Amino acid sequence: MKAVFDDSKPIFQQVAEMIADDIVDGELEEGEQIPSTTEISKFYQVNRATVQKGLSLLVESGYAFKQRGVGIFVAEGAKSRLLAERKEDFHIQYVKPMLEEAKRLQMTKEEIIHFMEEKYDD
Incomplete structure (x- = not known):
């Protein structure tokens, strides 16, 4: 994961793109759990709500799925x-x-x- 943001788009979109980059690069495999909102927010030094919004974007797009009480995982075929x-x-x-x-x-x-x-x- 890289932690450099710019003003080209909202931070939550950039967080989602960085996680998507990790999927494309093979750093996150299909079926693997994505780091928690807390871990990501600490890593990127951004608000947890911002990270949650970025993760929700991945879930809405079908690249990730939520497993209630466990976390968010990379979807098959992502x-x-x-x-x-x-x-x-x-x-x-x-x-x-x-x-x-x-x-x-x-x-x-x-x-x-x-x-x-x-x-x-x-």
């Missing part, structure tokens, strides 16, 4: 769903604008592929 969602976001945010610019520069498909293959391992 990692694959998060990866699919983030790949789509990557396409929209980076690939689509890149291809639009490549077309504007009159680059061929082959040039784009060659450029990507050449730079991918750098």
Whole structure:
């Protein structure tokens, strides 16, 4: 878990994204218990209500589930769903604008592929 917040969006959303990052990175496995609200609030040094709101966001999105009296756990399929969602976001945010610019520069498909293959391992 990283503990750096910015002003781009509410802290509870950033907490939810950081936990989702841990799921994507394999630091939290499917079926594994997510640290408690108290543990997370101490780690990030934020209000427990803020953390609870972030955890609720994960539960509402289906990436986590509550087990009454025990805690919150990573849901089955959460990692694959998060990866699919983030790949789509990557396409929209980076690939689509890149291809639009490549077309504007009159680059061929082959040039784009060659450029990507050449730079991918750098």
